[in-house]
Amino acid sequence: MKKITLLILLSLTFNFGVGQTALSEGEIAITGVNADNPDQFSFVLLTDISNTTQINFTDFGWISTGGFYTVVNEGIVSWTANSNLPCGTEIVIENIGSGNFSATSGTALLTDAGFNLSGTGDQLLAYQGNLTSPTFISAVHFGNSVGWTDATNTNTSAVPSGLTDGTNAVYIGNIDNGIYDCSATSNQTLILVGLNDNTNWSGSNTIRQTLASCAYACVAIGSCASTVTWNGTTWVGGTPDLTTEVNIDANYDTGNGGSEVSFKACSLTINNGAILTVDNGTYIEVENDVLVNDGQLRVNTQANFVQNDNNGTFTLGSSGTASVNKVTAIKQNWFYYTYWSSPVVGETIADAFPDTDNDRRFWFNAANYIDEHTVGTTNGIPDDIDDNNDDWSYALGTDVMNPGVGYATTSGRLGFFPRLDTADFIGSFNTGNINTPVVNNPLNVLPAYSWNFIGNPYPSAIDFIAFQQANSSIVDGTAYFWSQSLPLHGSNPGNQVANFNQNDYATFTVGTGGAAGANGIIPTQYIPSAQGFFIAGLSNGNATFTNAMRMADETSNSQFFKGSNSKKNTTTVANKLWIDLASNNGVFNQVLVGYVEGATKGNDGMSYDAPKLLSNVFAALYTSMENSDKKFAIQGKAPSDLNENEIIDLGFITSIDVETLYTLSIAQLEGDYLNNNTIYLKDNLLDKLHDLSDSDYTFTSEIGEFNTRFQIVFTNKALSTNDSNLNNNRLTIIELDDNHVNFKMSNSLTIKKVTIYDLLGRELYNLKGENSSETYELSKLKSTIYIAKVELSNGEIITKKTIKR
Template sequence: MKPILLTFLALFSTATFFAQAINDECVDRITITVATASANTYSIDTATATESMDASCENAGNDNLDVWYEFTMPVNGNVHITGIPNTVSRTLFDSCGGSELVCGFDDGFFFNLSAGTTYVLRISERSLFAGGVNFNIQAFETATNNECANSTPIAVTTGGASNYNVDFRAATESMDTSCENASNTNLDVWFEFTMPFNGNVLITGIPNTVSRTLFDSCGGTELACGFDDGFFYGLTSGTTYVLRFAERVLFAGTINFDIEAFEVASNDECIDRTLISVPTGGANTYSIDTRTASESLDASCENASNVNLDLWFEFVMPVNGNVRITGIPNTLNKTLYDSCGGSELICSFNDGFFNNLTSGTTYVLRLAERSMFAGTVNFDIEAFETAPNDDCVGRIPLVIATGGANSYSFDFRSATESVDASCENAGNANLDVWYEFTMPVDGNIHITGIPNTVTRTLYDACGGTELACGVNDGFFYSLTSGVTYVLRLGENSIFAGPITFDIEAFEAEANDECVDASTLIPGVVAPVTIDFDSRGYTESLDASCDGTTFENLDGWYLFEMPFDGDIQITGANNQTSISFFDACGGTELDCFSGSSTAFGFTGGVSYYMRVSRSELFPGIDSFDVQALPAPLPTCGVTTEWIAGSWNNGAPDITKNVVIRSAYNTATHGSFSACSLAIDSGITLTVGASDHVEVAYNVNVAGTLDLQHEGSLLQRDDASVTVNNGTIRVRKTTPFLKPRDFMIMGSPMDAETREGVYNSAFIVLAHDTNNFVPNPDVATAFPSAENFADDNGDNWSPHTGLVNVGEGYLVRPQASYTDGNTTYDLLYDQGTLNNGVVTVPLVFNSTQNDSPNVLGNPYASAISANDFINANPEIDALYFWEHLTPPSPSLPGAYAMNFSMEDISMYNLMGGVAAASDPSGSDTAPNGYIASAQGFGVKALASGTAIFNNSMRRLGNNDTWRTASEEKTRLWLSVHNAEFELQNTTLIGFTSEASEGLDPGYDTKRLATVVSLYSLTENNEELGIQSREAFHTGIKVSLGFSSLVATDTEYTISINEWEGSALEDVEVFLYDSLTEELTELTTNSYTFRSNKGDYPNRFSLFFR
């Protein structure tokens, strides 16, 4: 059994079986409905059929798979089957086994079927192509005008077309006409009409697959036959004509055609020509309809294979001269003859001229249109007497003056063509008029008022040498005084019309060439004004910023630069270009259009300035020139930002950068440069968090706009920022409540209280000499840093200059009640601070009574570590945070005192958040001081605080905190939930510190209500303590103090830790009062305490 099963499976896997069609045989034919309103669709799959028979149109050698249908014809007429491919045959029988009526392939018709008769339909496909087919079947009742004997009468009228419908699917073929292919089945319908008058009939709306044929009668003579829209010509009034439309069966469908009669024009033949009047001084208008015409002849410029419908006119020329015809399309031809049947004089299409006609002569005019475009046209005709200066020998003398133009008028329509100049197209008819003039001075001639279709040509004589040729307004250059020149003006006949032109002479300017440069002394205190008239210049050269298509008329100036710096051009028209050279024929140094700045000239050196305007925009102009002192660029390579790109590659620290177009780092990115120059009228915007880094000098002739948190950083301490334009540094304060204040400095060297802080209601300057620690605060916090004065005389109202590097207490609000918003500050007086800035440090008697208030003087952030390391008199920085409103309950010299809890501090080990910061970390300083940020220091001795460029940083110019470099540090916090009090202390470990007191690394604690602090071996109480490099044998003593006069609960925990050395270390806290040991790495420690100070109560251990 197994071999049999395998054989069966093999057979099953390679054969496909189809269920046999139910109408596979004629006796099983399916009845289908054939309707007239629309087609019905039926589906078959010839793969399910077998072969019953072969029809007459099939190849009996093929296997023709067939299915069978029957239908009853609903009307007398045709059946149309569509949707079948050309591999499928369709055969019609009168019955099963009966006579084959018709057989064909592909879509097609069965014609002349009888209503009520049942027909058998066989659909068959060669087995090679067998598959699914969807076919459509529809009946069409025989058209009433299917035969000529039943032709439909139609009305053919004039003044508007009549519309008729035809469906060729309802037609059969009666005959083939002369223009049809007899091998096609041409389905035809018939009409008849009576011609209302002598003339033409136009039929439109039929496609190019439909033929139209005219007969004199049914069975009579064919008169005309054509495809597509068209005419039947020369029909006779009152005569009845038979019209046949036919469509090849392949394209049979519905059409709508229009038919209209046009009475033959009275001037359809030359012998019946219409007399028209051709005036001067204005055109006469005449109307024609070429649909009323027939073809008389073909003119020389026409295609003889076209039907050119023509009408005829005659006129008498009123003057010697030209006739111009306008208003005709480029499909219409105009031909002039000397008589009917005479010589053709000229032939052309479209508007145009007949030239050199003779006064009193009669001419015959023929207008013809190709039948395809026949329609109505209104044309204008006018005569123009020949201009007296139509030829060079008749040239008119012109008077040419300087100091004003003279005007002359003429009409090209009165001219003919004498010659073609070098700048004209010889294929055009260039109508010309002639003049002559004598040059009054050595210099240029300027002609204006002529359009760009008019040429102007200069000759040395009639028939002589052409000297220059140009189009439109323009110049003839370098003409000689006393010489007579011949001027020709020409225009293409297409555009001919009246012209008024102006002509003026301009004497050559003395400084037209570089070797003849005028001496210029640039303004220093104020600019000097240069006046020039480019119309007296010629072109010496094209500078890099000039266009090269047209002449650039230039004049030259020689100047000596009074000092190292720039040349600033103001008030110049944008059409004026200015370029600078180191010598005549030397190197171009700069080139620009309009007002701008040329940078980097050396004092004592002579330079050439070239002033230029295109010949398209000549005229008088003026501008101002001023020399501005400025440092020279430092590097040898320069790249300029012009029109959205760098002209010499992207900038870097080795390239000088010139900003010639608006630049915004928010769009185009931060960049570095060797030096930076900003052109006058141009703005460089440095966006938030973006920067511009400059190795050396900055030269601002335009505008430098530093947005809030944007940075500009110079590297070289000796370099400068020269402000010959505008510099703006914008700062936005944090959200400030009423009575909040900022400690602020200035990044500009001449800023004033009345400038940037004009809207602030309080600005105070600090005087360390008047500071005495407040005794109440000292009593409450005996071992802590005290920033509260005894009587408040250390702060006093400030006016005038904001001293560079100093910090000021600023309330930017408008009053004590204003607030709950941010405030925008604008520093724009003076120039940017750069390089070394020094500020005196006042030392009274102790560090505690020597607070000094400073401010970052730069337009970039600085490193707090670098600042501390550069200043041995400073070991910590203090920052004011905006957390607690002032209160009369806080100790101090004022009715309303601020809390010491709002001060955060920073030293070389790191930062400690303000005690009033509930997070214990958000306000911890991050080691960077933002631009214009103020801060406090406690001087260790008298001396000088130093700022320099090495401290400056590209980023971190904001008031938010970011991560510092990794160190081994531990922040411990104490928190009281009942009164919402907290304090943080920092303990760090570094090889730079010891167990003792290390300047810059150890900082006393602040006077806060609750304090957790560490102690040195000498019992100094520290808010930040730095110990030797970390090892697990280190023990740290901790103290605790509280001014809360009640027994309450406190919790000590690790707020934050940092450093790989602490990763696998357990931290233990020992309370010597309760003798409890807590592992702080995973737990916090809670205890109770009353008011008091408890030094050395706690100890910190590591394992």
């Protein structure tokens, strides 16, 4: 039995030696840990330290009310520097057996013999001083699914006093062996931010990690180690990186290749009238300040320009200019809208969109958006349309575009269509923290659907997942992007004479992924520069954009999803299935079902399950789930749900009253299971099973809503033929007097649901049952043939044609 003692009464004391460095929180950071034998961990110095400096590491948990939770097989390793060491030094400590520990620099001594990292949950806390009054410096927790919590056993710990999770302490996940991914290595501030963000850690429960794999450089914020200059032909003084001050004294285009490619800089200055162009598919990353002293900085539509330090400045000299040029997708006509956000300071609406009519430039007033009823009614059923049409407001030409706010504009009327449009945003680039107001309006019937129109405020792409996670109490987990592929029409629901189609919204969830809008392009987690988008506000407050969310790479700022159009993707990733609905008269719609960690069969909220916007659609495909009346564009499920017995319910709605041929097809696949198993489409109305992996499925339909017509299944024998035929024979349908009809099973199975369709596929009744015999009044049925679909208690669905006389 382990002996448990609070170290309040008795403790080992470690006093500072003469001349050693007293450290504060965040002046070291733990960089890796291996709990699989032999124990090993690493840390990096984020300040210079002197000879004899001592740091203690313990796996005792911390109690939130104060004091350590101690047991046998927990203990302390004390490390002592044997020379002066500079900031950026990384040290690895390892158990080499017989109570001895090694260190790659300095010495490590086991001062409490119980030290033993556990893969089933443990912590590593770094401190100076003694155990009764420690000064904590850094901490990691790992190996269980609960994260930081109060210390009640050897596997748990509260965040130590004086430390903050995500700032100088981190829970790295349910892994035995973990390592930092080196995402920031250039200065103390960025290293500390990167190391205490658990998304920058990776690891394994079975494979030990190679520690000390990063090369750290402690360049002080605002200072640079050396200077390099571009003279028009070559770099003078070396090659640029995050430690070098970069001067551009002649024209440079990152798209030219050779010596002119993407680069990184500690600071950046443009002189001598030089033009620095950041071309499509390239980037420039600057650690600190930017000065366009005498020249031009041009960032093209699919380029990234990033500043890392939130204290970094962007300055235009008296002869300097900076601009971001954006090119839209092809527009079929002038009245097609684009959603924008300004990446520069002080840009006005008129300067950004000089050719657009004054009454075709808008911003969205989230506080005015109230959706209590379907438009034109008082039925209490929301439809994602503002009831009194005061949510969109005109953006005046003199209005300054606020950073982080979304704006909607059409093209100018003059010229020929189809065409691409361009917008030039001119001014100092936005950088650092940017706060954007978000509203949650409790007057909505569904307050969770309090829509807000915001936008990327930077001249680079941002990571929506990072943005949502940093603002998770304010911003829900789905982003909606306007793709504008379908024309406005008078028959679309809405407050105007003609309204746009909600099928034009592409959707992305942080947990499950993206589904295309009407243009067929699947969005990724990366939101391009200058792009506006809708989110749902969870509470009133400010959503904060930060430089840490910006992307310094070649691909993330592609205007739309960029990748293979193949239906096969053999990368080892989560299983995801995209299904398309199309028609011979222009309908396009897509749903995504993803089997991802954290999701369940139920409604997990908008981080995994994104509702379909159906207010202005002619036809749409959606998924459904038990115990929810919502229709979904994206549905997340647990990975364990995917097997040969899995069923995905697909619903279909159409208001098209002319003869139309619809097609269902697999748009894209990801994951081993989906790539290696046949996918079948089951048409419950026609009692057909179609191999969707082999070919698309075509069908016709009358106007209506068909919530249970289609299913995706993974076996062509979901029920044995004998059982199915047997139960089909045991179902009797008997017409009684006064328009009553009896449905009866002759065995022990009960009837869960009965759905009645006419021969045109229109759903006439959707009835619930709970007994083996159910009688319903079906007065709407005329004397004709109809189709009854009966769902039984064992999950079987029986479809029968019968005649009402």
